[in-house]
Amino acid sequence: MKNWGIQSRILLITLLPLITISCVLGGYFIKVRLNDLDTLVEQRGLATIRQLAPACEYGLITNNTQVLQKVANSTLNELDVRAAKIYNKYQQQLVHSGPNMHNVERDSELPHEVTIYRYGDTIRLITPIFAQNLPNLQKVEATLNPTLGEELFSEKIGWAELELSLTNTELKKYQALLTSCLLLFSGVLVCAVITIRFSREITTPLIKLTHAVESIKQGNLDVRVNSESGGELRILESGVNSMASSLKTAYDEMQQSIDQATEDYRQTLEQIEIQNVELNLTRREALKASQIKSEFLANMSHEIRTPLNGIIGFTNLILKTQLTARQLDYTSTIKKSSEGLLAIINDVLDFSKIEAGKLVLDKTPMNLRDLIEEILTMMAPAGQDKSLELVSLVYSDVPSDLIGDPLRIKQIITNLVNNAIKFTNKGSVIVRTMLEEQKQNTVTLKISVTDTGIGMTDDQQQELFRAFTQADTSTTRQYGGTGLGLVISKKLVEQMSGDIGIESTLNQGSTFWFTIKVQTEDDASTIYEMNRLMKKKALIFDTHPTARLALSHAMQQWEMEVDEVDDLEILEELAFQANNNQAPFDVVVLGIGKDQLENKQIMDSIRRIQEHLNLKTIVLINTTEQQAVQRFQLLNVTCLTKPIISTKLHAALINGIFEKNTPLLPQKSEPTYNELSHPGKVSILAVDDNEANLKLIKTLLTDMGHTVYEAKNGAEAVEQVQINTPDLVFMDIQMPVMDGVEATKTIRSLDERKYLQIPIIALTAHALSGEKETLIKAGLNDYMTKPVSEDQLIATINKWANIESNNTTSNTSPGAQEERALVEKPFTPPELDETLVSVDIQECIKLAAGKEDLARDMLGMLIESFPRDIPPITEAFENDQNNDLLNTVHKVHGGTRYTGVPKLRSICHAFETAIKENNGKAQLEVFYRKLIEEVESVKLWTENNDWLD
Structure with missing residues (x-):
């Protein structure tokens, strides 16, 4: 219907x-006509039978059948009468006229009133006959026989029955139906003809208009319409003609404009071609300039880092000597200034890497909580010198074990925290970490750094995240800096598919936030073997609400029950009240700020809690307040430094609640490599063209007790290697005569195999991206960036000095070399303590966090595992399958760690160590026999003791 034309x-x-109305009215009138015909037949039949009844009265009274027959025969002359019957009062048929009547379903008794029956194409009418219509006859009969007359005229004297045929009526019906249909069709046909005639007066102009519009659509703008119609169609024709005229005019103007634009475009193309040639030349110059810049950065890195290496190195050496207070101050200033200059250089080089698109992010496992805590611990002295509270708040839904680039994440957070400390004179710096979104193994984290510093205006915020800019010039002069930190952070965040922003109010502080997307580690292991702190009660005191919240949050993650207070009197009240209610606290943790250390009330509160409640107390003090440790030692108090480190706090809580050992001292920094044992005295070749650097390295190595050879260029290095065959080579890269890469290739190409085994470590000031990969491919084994610290030297020597392998070229991984060195290392079997018992019930309960039922279950589970785990050990040992043997012994060893079987645990540890050291079968058999014997001893103990029952 949508495709129909206007005429349709x-x-x-x-x-x-019209058709609808005609059909409805025609149907109605035809039905009325047909009903009238049926009614007319019935009425005719009723009139006929009413005439027949009186005519039959005399014959019925006199029982004259001849009269009745004549009456019946005369009835057949009536229209549509087919047959007639007359019955006496006894319902006996007296006469019948016409053909046999059709059988109809009726009662056996004749009706007492006029009744009509229909059967097929006939109508049956029956009526009773009374003598009441013959009054004269009634008088005559009554005179002759009074009794008979009374009886006769009080009852029916008979019945008359007629059958009418409906054939004529049906014929009339068909005639009426045919006539009506013909009239209806004729009327509709006449209307259709008239409609078609008049519709053409509308459709013809419209068709012309349609053709005209189609022609205009195809581009024939000269077409016009003239259908000589009137009314709205005339207006439409005028509109179409006007539109065609307007389009013609517009087309002509457009064509002129196109011609002009084409000419202009041609001229523009000629100019663009000229500009392209100029741009191509400019691009080549830019690429050349970029290459020159990269070379300049590399040279700058080398030229600046090389003297910095000597300055920082010799400054560290001077600081180890006896100095006056002024000399110490001056030397420390030199060191800080040198380190500041090194930080600026690192920022510039990082910015250059990012701008060049050569910064590649690592994907390594990391623990974000530990990372942030490490940053805050490192920045703590700077913040605590200004009496700032540094707090890390990691929400519980943040996954601990992630896969990302910890170095770059640490760089971003360190930058933001350093800025917060720099621009904050009082208050706090809070690092919050929350989970924004998690989809399968990808999580989006939001990390914010909030300070209470000077804040910024909206205009100043607009200037952030731009290279070499800060909030304003005065701030730059006051606080210094390159203005690259936030730019580098922004670029790093964008590389991690995140975003970075700021919310700040002048004189009220700032919040820098950023989001990153990292992967979760599928097989992440838990930090602690078991949650031994579950349901333990802790009471926390700290006047800083956020620090108190962070501490409470961390302890609640270990499922401890925590109460917080910010008032010492309330602290004591709660502690004594809980003790009186038989629900004492297990530990009290006090966060003490710098201004509270001289508060006598704190010391008195700790002393009362210790003396009266014997309650373990842990004190958190600033890193810079180490002199306060002795005061708390006198009170048998464990001291930890702020900001808190979760692992150390957990260990302190375990030690305080369960071990009851000597209180812990504040955490010292990690031991330096000077405090570690060296792998032995080795011979080292130091190669550097800078005399200061060479002297520094030689001094550091000589102080460690190593034999040091010197070379000032690559050619001398090759000679020294051939003459002295050192155990290790520290090779500078950029040198005259022969650079470090060429020298390394020359050494590797020497005929004898021993020169392939010498570890060569790159010692370079180059710090551009891809440098390490290039050097490793060139045949060097490792890479160190100047300036080099003493700790780095010791770590590198520890890593490479004792390695002996068949190939130390770039194709040999350090891990593989260490493994081969471990194999060749002579084995010293660990001694077994024969005084250890098979089962220690107290140790079982202790390892089960004091729960005896759990201890029984864990020991029972270990014993039930023996039939499953011991046979594979026997099979692997007998078949010399050391890998399978290591796995099965390790499995049993792991089970012994959670229950009190000290002797079996010791044997498993020794057995596993011997397998890892690739000991011979004869030595392994000793541990195997002891393991089997001790398993039987544990079984025998359980059989002879009812503790497990």
Whole structure:
């Protein structure tokens, strides 16, 4: 219907209502006519039978059948009468006229009133006959026989029955139906003809208009319409003609404009070609300039880092000597200034890497909580010198074990925290970490750094995240800096598919936030073997609400029950009240700020809690307040430094609640490599063209007790290697005569195999991206960036000095070399303590966090595992399958760690160590026999003791 034309629609609109009305009215009148015909037949039959009844009265009274027959025969002359019957009062048929009547279903008794029956194409009428219509006869009969007359005229004297044929009526019905249909069809046909005639006056102009519009659409703008119609169609024709005229005018103007634009475009293309040539030349110059810049950065890195290496190195050496207070101050200033200059250089080089698109992010396992705590611990002295509270708040839904680039994440957070400390004179710096979104193994984290510093205006915020800019010039002069920190952070965050922003109010502080997307580690292991702190009660005191919240949050993650207070009197009240209610606290943790250390009330509160409640106390003090440790030692108090480190706090809580050992001292920094044992005295070749650097390295190595050879260029290095065959080579890269890469290739190409085994470590000031990969491919084994610290030297020597392998070229991984060195290392079997018992019940309970039922279950589970785990050990040992043997012994060893079987645990540890050291079968058999014997001893103990029952 949607595709119908206008004429079809006009016909539909006109004829559909007409046909509908005609059909409805025609049907109605035909039905009325047919009903009238049926009614007429019935009325004719009733009139006939009413005439027949009186005519039959005399014959019925006199029982004259001849009269009745004549009456019946005369009835057949009536229209549509087919047959007639007359019955006496006894319902006996007296006469019948016409053909046999059709059988109809009626009662056996004749009706007492006029009744009509229908059967097929006939109508049956029956009526009773009374003598009441013959009054004269009634008088005569009554005179002759009074009794008979009374009886006769009080009852029916008979019945008359007629059968009428409906054939004529049906014929009349068909005639009426045919006539009506013909009239209806004729009327509709006449209307259709009239409609078509008049519709053409509408459709013809419209068709012309349609053709005209189609021609205009195809581009024939000269077409015009003239259908000589009137009304709205005339207006439409005028509109179409006007539109065609306007389009013609517009087309002509457009064509002129196109011609002009084409000419202009041609001229522009000629100019663009000229500009392209100029741009191509400019691009080549830019690429050349970029290459020159990269070379300049590399040279700058080398030229600046090389003297910095000597300055920082010799400054560290001077600081180890006896100095006056002024000399110490001056030397420390030199060291800080040198380190500041090194930080600026690192920022510039990082910015250059990012701008060049050569910064590649690592994907290594990391613990974000530990990372942030490490940053805050490192920044703590700077913040605590200004009496700032540094707090890390990691929400519980943040996954601990992630996969990302910890170095770059640490760089971002360190930058933001350093800025917060720099621009904050009082208050706090809070690092919050929350989970924004998690989809399968990808999580989006939001980390914010909030300070209470000077804040910024909206205009100053607009200037952030731009290279070499800060909030304003005065701030730059006051606080210094390159203005690259936030730019580098922004670029790093964007590389991690995140975003970075700031919310700040002048004189009220700032919040820098950023989001990153990292992967979760599928097989992440838990930090602690078991949650021994579950349900333990802790009482926390700290006047700083956020620090108190962070501490409480961390302890609640270990499922401890925590109460917080910010008042010492309330602290004591709660502690004594809990003790009186038989629900004492297990530990008290006090966060003490710098201004509270001289508060006598704190010391008195700790002393009362210790003396009266015997309650373990842990004190958190600033890193810079180490002199306060002795005071708390006198009170048998464990001291930890702020900001808190979760692992150390957990260990202190375990020690305080369960071990009851000597109190812990504040954590010292990690031991330096000077405090570690060296792998032995080795011979080392130091190669550097800078005399200061060479002297520094030689001094450091000589102080460690190593034999040091010197070379000032690559050619001398090759000679020294051939003459002295050192155990290790520290090779500078950029040198005259022969650089470090060429020298390394020359050494590797020497005929003898021993020169392939010498570890060569790159010692370079170059710090651009891809440098390490290039050097490793060139044949060097490792990479160190100047300036080099003493700790780095010791770590590198520890890593490479004792390695002996068949190939130390770039194709040999350090891990593989260490493994081979471990194999060749002579084995010293660990001694077994024969005094250890098979089962220690107290140790079982202790390892089960004091729960005896759990201890029984864990020991029972270990014993039940023996039939499953011991046979594989026997099979692997007998078949010399050391890998399978290591796995099965390790499995049993792991089970012994959670229950009190000290002797079996010791044997498993020794057995596992011997397998890892690739000991011979004869030595392994000793541990195997002891393991089997001790398993039987544990079984025998359980059989002879009812503790497990």
